[in-house]
Amino acid sequence: MRRRGLVLSTLAVLAASLVATGCGGGNGKGPAQLNFYIFPEPSGSFEKAAKECSQQSNGAYSITVNTLPSDADGQRQQLVRRLSARDSSIDIIGMDVIWTAEFAQAGWIKPWTGARAAQVTQGTLPVPIKTATYKGKLWGAPANSNTQLLWYRKDLVRTPPKTWAQMLAMSAALAKQGKPHIIEVQGRQYEGLTVWFNSLNASAGGSIIGPTGNVTLGAPAVRAATIMKTLASGPAADPGLSQAQEDQARLGFESGNAAFEVNYPFVWPSAQENAPKIFKNMGFAPWPGVNPGQPARVTIGGINFGVGGYTKHPNEAFAAAACLRNSAHQKLYALKGGLPPTLNALYDDPSLAKPYPFKDLIRQQLNTASIRPQSPAYADISLAISKGLSPPDAINPPTIISSLTSQLKNAQDSGALL
């Protein structure tokens, strides 16, 4: 009896799956099957949005979410390997803002033009649009943005520092009193180190690569490198600084040894959950500047949605990408996944105020944010910068311009080893 039941249920499952594939296969006539490649977002907000967009399309398309590896290098590696082999099964791509130039130059994504471009830029903050723009064309729909803030302990610091010099002085004073004084930053040799340098350099008034592709490091770079070196070789440094990524910095602050931390907004809900005692005294402030009286120009992060260059369903993919980043879904990503939106109006939405008490600060920083070099060789450029600045306590500021400049030239020229 039992065995027969098993056989019957197996047959039933088999039949059901055959029917399901028969329906879903839809040779040409059914909804276009779109593959959406995106980083793994634990709350599942992308899956929810994909489902809603598929339903709203009235059978025009059906989106499948495919998650990429969790680290940014692994994500890019998988995508570029497949796109350089002209993989037509990649329809919509969640692109890190630093990939735009590389993907566009190689023809791996399709440009947004005319009404489509207007649809996804209307009401969008200007700097996120700039991250998706390369050689005068729009290559992605800005979906979410990100920027670091300064987090500090209100019980140790009365007014948050306005500049890095002030913060270093406060940390030294706290160290003398034997109080927690560490400044948590990202010092490991990886993209985060490039981000730290880029924010400092831009805040000091500098740039890394000019519009014609020439290296433009100057006096601001020396000031940026000096701040990094001073922090790393003084009392403000965490013992694990040379290995610290965003998560190590978060843990360092939650452990109570730090007075300051520069990091992304994900640290706020994390501290609330993991370190309620620290959270009680946790304050936020603008990322410190370099020049007194001038706001910082913090590096912008985030994701733009691009359409794969070899997709078989370009029209459906553009429509789906636009739906996935519309106001309702950006709000979903912000509330569920903690990803700051790119649409200006959402920052006035009262429902964002509770999880995002710092939303106005983020918008303000996004409007003055700096962009990392927009070059097809960005991966090499970033590698050269993080290699040249690692470990931060060994930086030699007087020679930093010449050493970084030569390494950046090597990086831009694909005829050098890295």
Added chain:
Amino acid sequence: VSTTTAGRVEAAAPKRKKVSDRARAERRLGWLLCAPAVIVMLLVTAYPIVNAFVLSLQRADLRFPDANKFIGFDNYGTVLSSSLWWDDVFHTVLITAVSVAIELVLGMLLALVMHRAIFGRGTVRTSILIPYGIVTVVAAFSWRYAWSLDSGWIPGLLGIKTDPLAQTGWSYVAIIITEVWKTTPFMALLLLAGLALVPDELHEAAKVDGANAFQRFFRITVPLIKPAILVALLFRTLDAFRIFDSVFILTAGQNNTETVSILGYNQLLNRLNLGLGSAISVLIFLLVAAIAFVFIKGFGTSLAAQRGET
């Protein structure tokens, strides 16, 4: 045993002046029988090697497809004149030399244990071989977690306060231990095959003559299993020189642990620079060929002598 006899026949063959009809027919049959295998081997190994060589002579970067052109040996010049390449060669040689030396000693001890085990032979041999049966990446991950500061047992045991995998010295220790742990069983297996060839009578005769265990090992066992030791060393050196997985998982080449294979991987898969990456692959191939050549030439005479004696 069969390999030694075959070797003897081969060595004797050139001395014969005339090749009989039967021998010729057998040789032809031999070629015909192995032809399918040779053709398949050519397809799956020769084609990629030739393709890599052709690519290494070009400026080929997938990100700049329009700029592809033939540039002769420029890529080789770039690689060989880069200090990064020579640093990585040094790192690789260091890991290879130290890990193979440790593996030889440990492998020999394990082989002796396996050879001499009186009871539970099967169990002893199986348990020694377990690490070799584990996928390298999985083994490397388990070692990475063991060395990690927050969750591992090693830093606590050694009293290390800062992340060991962030320091050059400890990173090398971790990489070499991972390699040794993983591949010593392979070494032991090859040596065990050699030990099986040593006749017991020789040991017994030496014992009667008053030789102690050390003398018996160094005067009888080692000379007799020299061919097995050479094969084991050659295989392991060639393997260790191409080390990739353990380093990739443990440090990803950070803090001066980058090996030549990781350098090639970075050029090929991160930078999509097929020209430079292929040049590195070809150079690794040449280095591996050189290692094999030195081993066979340098120790080849002793191999032949060995055959004559037995």
